[in-house]
Amino acid sequence: MTSKPDLDSPEAIHALVEGFYERLLNDPLMRPVFMETAGIRIEDHLPTIEAYWRKMLLGEKGCYTRNMVAKHEAVHAxxxxxxxxxxxxxxxxxxxxxxxxxxxxxxxxxxLADRILVNLQRRLLG
Ligand code: HEM
Structure with a gap:
């Protein structure tokens, strides 16, 4: 068995986001939230998500400065x-x-994902 790499570089985060969105956008429950409700442009959205995880995991400063909760509140509305x-x-x-x-x-x-998701769900759904 070959061992898997750790999620410790921008390249790894890029691969994570690509793989994750491939799953999300092929899922009939999730795809409409992104493509219809939010109407994202993949070419803008994926780099934003990568920047978010670079900030959270690699501590990169200045790459993601938006309010992600507000973004989800807008989708939820x-x-x-x-x-x-x-x-x-x-x-x-x-x-x-x-x-x-x-x-x-x-x-x-x-x-981190578990913790953020619990907080986000509580903020949005109470
Ligand atoms: C029910 C679960 C979730 C759904 C359906 C969802 C869906 C979405 C959608 C549709 C957008 C695009 C918003 C827009 O540009 O109008 C978005 C943005 C984003 N999501 Fe989520 N999300 C979920 C959970 C999470 C969680 C748990 C995280 C973090 C761990 C996260 C991180 C982000 C980030 C960083 C953005 C970018 C916001 C920005 O444009 O600045 N999401 N999400």
């Missing part, structure tokens, strides 16, 4: 997010991580 969206987001995120990476930074990404 246009088309309500439900508990199953949060569950599915989480499944895809953790599965992508497990498939591609392992190591201390990968563990940290699993933990």
């Amino acid at each position: 246009k088309g309500p997010l439900r508990p199953e969206h949060f569950e599915r987001w989480s499944e895809h995120f953790h599965q992508t991580l497990d498939e591609l990476f392992s190591g201390p930074m990968t563990d940290r990404a699993h933990l």
